[in-house]
Amino acid sequence: MTHFFKPLLAVAALCATAITTPTATLAQDWTPPGPITMYIGFAAGGGADTQARLIAQGIEEKYSWTVIPQQAPGNSGLTLAAELAKAPADGTAIGMVVSETMSYSSQASGDPAFGYENFTMLATTAEFQMGLVAMANGNFDSWDKVKGAAEAGTPIRFATASDRQADMAWHLGQKVGIDFNIVEVRGGKGVMDGLRGGDVDIGWVAGAQSKPVQQGEMVNIARGIEAPLADSPDAPMITELGSDFLLDGYFMFIAPGGLEPAAREALGAAIRDVAEDGATDANGLLTKAFGGAAVRTGEDLDAYMTQANADAAELMKAVAE
Amino acid sequence: MTDLLDYIGLGMMAVMNGPALFEIGGIGLPIALVMLAAGLFTGIAVGATPGLAGPMAMAISLPLLISAFGFSPDALLPVFAFLIGIMKGATLGGAVPAILFNLPGTPDAMMTTLDGHPMARNGQPRRALRIAQLSSVAGDSFSDIVLFVCAPFLAVVVEAYLDLPEKTALLILSISFIAAVMGASVGKGLLSVSLGLVVAYIASGNDLSPRLTLGFDALDAGVPLIAAILGVLIVGEILATLETLWRNNRALDVKTEAHGTAQDGLAPGDLKRITPVVARGALIGTVIGALPGVGSTLAATLSYSICARRAKRIPDAQPFGTGAPEGIAATEAANSAVSGANLIPVLSLGIPGNAAAVFLILAADSIGGFNPGPAVFAMPEGETNPQLVIAFGIFTLMAIGNLLNWTVGGAVMRSMSVLAKVPATRLLPVVLLVSLTAIYVQETSMFAVWATLVFGVLGYAMRRLAVPVLPFVIAFILAGPLERSAREAFAATGADPWFLFSSPTSVILLLMALAALVFLGRQR
Numbered sequence: 130m131t132h133f134f135k136p137l138l139a140v141a142a143l144c145a146t147a148i149t150t151p152t153a154t155l156a157q158d159w160t161p162p163g164p165i166t167m168y169i170g171f172a173a174g175g176g177a178d179t180q181a182r183l184i185a186q187g188i189e190e191k192y193s194w195t196v197i198p199q200q201a202p203g204n205s206g207l208t209l210a211a212e213l214a215k216a217p218a219d220g221t222a223i224g225m226v227v228s229e230t231m232s233y234s235s236q237a238s239g240d241p242a243f244g245y246e247n248f249t250m251l252a253t254t255a256e257f258q259m260g261l262v263a264m265a266n267g268n269f270d271s272w273d274k275v276k277g278a279a280e281a282g283t284p285i286r287f288a289t290a291s292d293r294q295a296d297m298a299w300h301l302g303q304k305v306g307i308d309f310n311i312v313e314v315r316g317g318k319g320v321m322d323g324l325r326g327g328d329v330d331i332g333w334v335a336g337a338q339s340k341p342v343q344q345g346e347m348v349n350i351a352r353g354i355e356a357p358l359a360d361s362p363d364a365p366m367i368t369e370l371g372s373d374f375l376l377d378g379y380f381m382f383i384a385p386g387g388l389e390p391a392a393r394e395a396l397g398a399a400i401r402d403v404a405e406d407g408a409t410d411a412n413g414l415l416t417k418a419f420g421g422a423a424v425r426t427g428e429d430l431d432a433y434m435t436q437a438n439a440d441a442a443e444l445m446k447a448v449a450e
Numbered sequence: 451m452t453d454l455l456d457y458i459g460l461g462m463m464a465v466m467n468g469p470a471l472f473e474i475g476g477i478g479l480p481i482a483l484v485m486l487a488a489g490l491f492t493g494i495a496v497g498a499t500p501g502l503a504g505p506m507a508m509a510i511s512l513p514l515l516i517s518a519f520g521f522s523p524d525a526l527l528p529v530f531a532f533l534i535g536i537m538k539g540a541t542l543g544g545a546v547p548a549i550l551f552n553l554p555g556t557p558d559a560m561m562t563t564l565d566g567h568p569m570a571r572n573g574q575p576r577r578a579l580r581i582a583q584l585s586s587v588a589g590d591s592f593s594d595i596v597l598f599v600c601a602p603f604l605a606v607v608v609e610a611y612l613d614l615p616e617k618t619a620l621l622i623l624s625i626s627f628i629a630a631v632m633g634a635s636v637g638k639g640l641l642s643v644s645l646g647l648v649v650a651y652i653a654s655g656n657d658l659s660p661r662l663t664l665g666f667d668a669l670d671a672g673v674p675l676i677a678a679i680l681g682v683l684i685v686g687e688i689l690a691t692l693e694t695l696w697r698n699n700r701a702l703d704v705k706t707e708a709h710g711t712a713q714d715g716l717a718p719g720d721l722k723r724i725t726p727v728v729a730r731g732a733l734i735g736t737v738i739g740a741l742p743g744v745g746s747t748l749a750a751t752l753s754y755s756i757c758a759r760r761a762k763r764i765p766d767a768q769p770f771g772t773g774a775p776e777g778i779a780a781t782e783a784a785n786s787a788v789s790g791a792n793l794i795p796v797l798s799l800g801i802p803g804n805a806a807a808v809f810l811i812l813a814a815d816s817i818g819g820f821n822p823g824p825a826v827f828a829m830p831e832g833e834t835n836p837q838l839v840i841a842f843g844i845f846t847l848m849a850i851g852n853l854l855n856w857t858v859g860g861a862v863m864r865s866m867s868v869l870a871k872v873p874a875t876r877l878l879p880v881v882l883l884v885s886l887t888a889i890y891v892q893e894t895s896m897f898a899v900w901a902t903l904v905f906g907v908l909g910y911a912m913r914r915l916a917v918p919v920l921p922f923v924i925a926f927i928l929a930g931p932l933e934r935s936a937r938e939a940f941a942a943t944g945a946d947p948w949f950l951f952s953s954p955t956s957v958i959l960l961l962m963a964l965a966a967l968v969f970l971g972r973q974r
Contacts, residue, residue, distance in 0.1 A: 173818035173819060173821060178818070182521075182522065182818075186522070197520075197521065198521050198818075199521075200818060203656070204656060211670075212671070284944055286942045308944075310941060310942050310943065310944045310945075311941060312614075312938050312941040312942045313656075313937070313938075313941065314938060315934075322825050322828075323938075325609075325825075325828055325830070326609045326610075326824065326825075327610070327613075328613065328614050328938070328942065329942065340833050341830060341833065344830070344833055346830055346833070
């Protein structure tokens with residue numbers, strides 16, 4: 130397992146310099162040397178999966194590049210990262226994950242090969258609209274009801290879709306004195322399917338809950354980000370409930386480490402172009418379900434990832450205590 | 451209720467308003483319908499060719515279809531249309547060589563030879579084919595209607611009443627049942643299931659370092675799904691048949707010819723004679739088809755022997771085995787009724803019951819955007835569930851497929867009789883080559899091709915040792931859902947190691963699994 134990462138560690142230094150060194154813009158001339166495989170680190174049919182596929186479709190339409198979406202879900206995006214690490218760093222392999230894959234999850238894995246400096250950050254597409262979601266008109270449709278049920282001794286099933294979400298559920302539980310039964314499922318769609326089927330009681334969803342919330346099927350009983358949720362401005366921030374941390378982040382595209390700067394710039398620009406163009410289906414979805422496109426590329430993105438990794442280290446320390 | 455009608459409407463629209471392939475007189479011909487008809491005719495041809503079977507054609511066409519239509523949700527209906535066409539066509543086509551040449555084109559047409567061939571030899575091949583067509587399509591249509599009604603209902607019931615531990619227990623029951631009813635003995639069934647689970651668990655799971663790879667880097671991403679399934683199911687079958695041919699060069703040759711006489715065609719009282727038999731056969735086929743793992747061969751045998759027993763009690767009835775129309779009708783109605791009902795567990799629970807269902811699940815898996823299981827039938831308030839639209843699109847395609855079978859199926863069927871004369875020694879190597887090419891097209895790696903050949907040898911060995919191969923494939927597909935639901939159930943019950951015994955329903959399901967292994971195995 131580890132030996133295929135060794136060459137990667139070697140290119141890591143190269144990669145880091147490549148990212149930071151200013152280069153002449155060759156991006157306009159760059160075209161992928163073959164069809165682009167777009168790995169999707171999310172379960173098929175979910176909100177993030179649809180987002181990735183619509184962006185693939187948008188790139189195909191705008192640039193006439195061939196993009197082949199391929200599912201690589203699991204392990205909070207690290208399954209995808211492992212797959213990507215084996216792929217050629219020539220722009221023909223990209224992957225959609227969340228920023229926490231390249232921060233919290235890669236650190237939690239303990240494997241330095243997964244470090245964000247070993248990959249090329251291409252572009253974010255949207256910010257999490259992270260909510261703590263429950264079925265409307267159910268037994269858990271407000272934070273007070275959750276607390277009340279816990280005090281009455283009812284076991285509460287808390288669905289999470291990644292390790293960081295699971296740790297945040299545990300951290301929140303520790304802070305408020307509730308021993309949640311934390312169930313790791315596949316993606317926000319898995320959380321919502323579980324809620325609908327009555328298999329779980331509450332769970333984190335990072336944007337896909339928008340429509341069910343607007344339709345009155347589900348409610349955001351709390352929010353994991355600083356800004357109020359577009360659909361539920363009154364949902365309290367989890368730090369107000371007792372948590373020391375927020376659960377924010379971005380959906381983002383990454384590529385193998387050592388991608389040449391022109392390719393990085395061209396791919397990042399292509400994603401930005403599709404995500405921000407009001408005429409594309411991808412933009413429609415981002416606006417409708419993810420609070421609008423939020424594209425960050427280049428040095429701006431690198432700075433964010435550095436900060437996210439520092440924050441992740443802090444959360445991990447707090448949870449381990 | 452209006453919601454449901456809306457969805458039915460949307461499903462029909464999805465088929466009819468899809469992208470048009472070409473226009474005739476200004477009216478676009480939807481691609482899904484063209485694919486359905488193409489699949490249907492392919493299916494009839496494949497069914498009519500001894501040595502080929504529906505699943506084989508589905509297996510080969512799936513990778514080609516996916517590379518043609520891509521991975522977008524728009525690809526779902528055209529791909530399903532072609533596969534469903536093959537499924538429906540092959541059940542019909544299987545009767546052709548059985549009747550004309552005493553050679554079952556598909557295994558489940560074995561019983562059709564008993565009365566179909568004598569009738570053809572008596573100078574009435576057209577009459578036999580016509581009876582086979584009518585009974586087959588009637589059985590198929592009946593079971594499709596049951597599917598349309600039951601699948602959504604069952605899915606909703608299961609989702610509403612089964613908790614996570616119970617879902618795990620249900621999967622254990624399905625796998626145990628399949629192991630018990632397929633093949634020569636429960637032991638061999640369990641062996642096949644276990645092999646399937648072990649292979650599926652290579653490099654899957656939640657751990658970051660892939661498990662069970664024995665240090666082979668090539669296995670880091672697990673065994674390619676399509677390589678394992680096509681290898682065991684198709685390549686294994688080809689190898690086994692080639693060996694049979696090598697031992698006996700004439701095993702699959704056409705033996706007799708039949709020529710029509712002047713009074714060929716449906717006789718006046720035929721429809722009235724076969725109606726009750728068809729009804730009974732359709733019912734038997736549907737009930738058996740709804741159970742995962744029990745094949746159409748059993749349905750045909752059961753229906754035929756029940757009708758044969760009844761015929762003996764009626765003094766002036768034509769004895770079975772001499773070309774009785776009831777014999778053909780009983781078999782064809784039953785074996786065709788299996789195919790629709792087989793999709794009940796597939797669509798409502800994601801549990802495949804036969805090889806055809808395996809390829810439908812594989813198609814859904816590869817394309818994405820449609821995940822057979824309870825979520826398909828969820829009707830969230832004020833929001834359209836695209837999966838449900840696809841499900842009703844599939845139902846629409848099945849209904850149109852039946853319509854085609856009723857109308858033009860008979861003519862196509864009669865024209866396919868020449869195919870039985872293609873020698874298997876020429877045909878099978880071609881099929882093998884096309885299969886491997888198709889796998890390479892989808893996976894674009896030689897590892898997948900080698901893996902297919904390795905699994906082909908495994909499939910061949912299993913056939914020679916009388917270990918059933920379908921439980922392997924079904925266990926391979928259910929391994930992921932089984933592990934996932936067990937993990938979730940374990941976590942949801944607060945890490946209770948006895949979660950499987952946490953509710954009466956779950957205990958009952960486990961007891962049923964045990965009972966299936968003990969009692970269904972002993973009957974043999």
